[in-house]
Amino acid sequence: MARKKEFNPQKAVHQAMEVFWQKGYDGTTLDDLCSAMNIRRGSLYGTFKDKRSLYIEAINHYVRLNYPSELAISEDMSPLATLRQMFQAMVDDAVNDKQQRGCMMINTITELTNNDDPEMVQIAELCNNSVAQVQQLFVDLLTEAQSQGEIAAHVNIKAKAQFLLNALMGIRITGMIHRDRRVLENIMEETLSVLKT
Numbered sequence: 001m002a003r004k005k006e007f008n009p010q011k012a013v014h015q016a017m018e019v020f021w022q023k024g025y026d027g028t029t030l031d032d033l034c035s036a037m038n039i040r041r042g043s044l045y046g047t048f049k050d051k052r053s054l055y056i057e058a059i060n061h062y063v064r065l066n067y068p069s070e071l072a073i074s075e076d077m078s079p080l081a082t083l084r085q086m087f088q089a090m091v092d093d094a095v096n097d098k099q100q101r102g103c104m105m106i107n108t109i110t111e112l113t114n115n116d117d118p119e120m121v122q123i124a125e126l127c128n129n130s131v132a133q134v135q136q137l138f139v140d141l142l143t144e145a146q147s148q149g150e151i152a153a154h155v156n157i158k159a160k161a162q163f164l165l166n167a168l169m170g171i172r173i174t175g176m177i178h179r180d181r182r183v184l185e186n187i188m189e190e191t192l193s194v195l196k197t
Helices: 009-027 030-037 041-048 051-066 079-096 104-112 118-147 157-177 181-196
Strands: none
Touching: 009 030, 009 041, 009 051, 009 104, 030 041, 030 051, 041 051, 051 104, 051 118, 079 118, 079 157, 079 181, 104 118, 104 157, 118 157, 157 181
């Protein structure tokens, strides 16, 4: 008869996510993970296989927590109002991030992109794909905004989407330096103002 797990794997992934988010992949030890999840190494290996597999689980969990509402165009708001809501949510996240950890996906891309280990490159690619989904959402929103006359017909949608993505990530990075709502909202307003030209 199989032994019943004495911990909740989903809760354990969330706890692991918090550790990885704070310390990064390389900075996190198995002891850190076991301590945070309140499990022994045998349970970690038995449930998650290894540190890398657990990290992938943690990244996927982070994406589900932070991006579900952002990966669909709202039917209740105009495209530009949806964009504003996304940026306001990012500002709120940065201001409320008392540990000033930034965005876990951006942190991971920064940490692992130049790593020669193919498995680490795969994790960075996972994050890059999630970021690409956000950029595609910007393309979709701007295309819809253009069709509704919210932005001019001559606007280069792809270039503006790339600009918005860069600014969105920049807000989270700036929030790691100081959590000043006025500064972050000024950046947001200046960013969104370019859509009027």
